[in-house]
Amino acid sequence: MKGVVFTSFLEMVESQFTADMVDDIIDDCDLPSCGAYTAVGTYPHEEMVDLVVALSKRSGIAIPDLLRAYGQHLFAHFFSTHPSFFANVHDALSFLAGIEVIIHAEVLKLYPDAQLPRFETEHHSPQRLVLLYHSSRHFEDLAEGLIAGCIMHFGEKIELHRETVENQGQRQERFILTRT
Ligand code: HEM
CATH class of the missing domain: 3.90.1520.10 (H-NOX domain)
Structure with a gap:
């Protein structure tokens, strides 16, 4: 999945939650990229699923609503x-x-x-x-x-x-x- 999808997701997490929430969900996941995304890079789409699952657990908001x-x-x-x-x-x-x-x-x-x-x-x-x-x-x-x-x-x-x-x-x- 293109990096732009990840960078834009983390931007949303920071603006709608907090910058700490971005760090926390990255820490919660065992990401091959370690959460260091560039807009033009390509990363496994499973990392997006992991990040959304982590955000759902921490925020209590259902995964489909977050997506x-x-x-x-x-x-x-x-x-x-x-x-x-x-x-x-x-x-x-x-x-x-x-x-x-x-x-x-x-x-x-x-x-x-x-x-x-x-x-x-x-x-x-x-x-x-x-x-x-x-x-x-x-x-x-x-x-x-x-x-x-x-x-x-x-x-x-x-x-x-x-x-x-x-x-x-x-x-x-x-x-x-x-x-x-
Ligand atoms: C200017 C508008 C749009 C641009 C530039 C754009 C571009 C992109 C890019 C770069 C990706 C990531 C591809 C990858 O991960 O390798 C993507 C994925 C996706 N796009 Fe678009 N998109 C646009 C509008 C839309 C719209 C309106 C829809 C819905 C009808 C849509 C549906 C999707 C979906 C669902 C994915 C996730 C990949 C998947 O479902 O397998 N896109 N798009």
């Missing part, structure tokens, strides 16, 4: 670091419909070793977008937070519904976004 909050923070971070991705896109559904073929495709050019999820667009109209999330890393709560962050960013009234789908023995998450 959703982190997704919202990460979306705001991406907006400030990649403003060009937002040029000429004026609504959340159009932005999200382009996540696979535009946004993450560009991310892959910048970071060829990025391990990105796959988003399959099952339906896209001005009123409704249905995305199926595929990833062996199962960061669906993070995906939900990123989608919620995107909706907040564009300031639109969109209802977000999520359902679990079984496909050939694999669990997948479907995100259904409907304008209200």
Whole structure:
């Protein structure tokens, strides 16, 4: 997993909890990286899972809630670091419909070793977008937070519904976004 995902996570922990909390959760985990992340480095995604589990234990906040909050923070971070991705896109559904073929495709050019999820667009109209999330890393709560962050960013009234789908023995998450 790219270092930017870790540095942005620790930034959120510092701003929403404390700098001591950052040190404490790093100390709680036996991390191969020792918690020394650089934005362009690549680290095992299991380290992110360990850090979130440690934060959950110390804060008493459930892991899915932490990942959703982190997704919202990460979306705001991406907006400030990649403003060009937002040029000429004026609504959340159009932005999200382009996540696979535009946004993450560009991310892959910048970071060829990025391990990105796959988003399959099952339906896209001005009123409704249905995305199926595929990833062996199962960061669906993070995906939900990123989608919620995107909706907040564009300031639109969109209802977000999520359902679990079984496909050939694999669990997948479907995100259904409907304008209200
Ligand atoms: C400007 C916007 C965005 C940028 C620059 C961006 C970039 C990235 C990068 C660099 C990673 C890390 C890849 C790695 O760890 O190797 C990542 C992961 C991820 N991105 Fe995006 N992303 C953006 C928006 C979004 C949005 C809106 C969603 C949700 C629809 C999303 C869903 C995810 C998820 C869930 C992961 C975690 C990896 C996984 O699930 O397997 N991203 N993204």
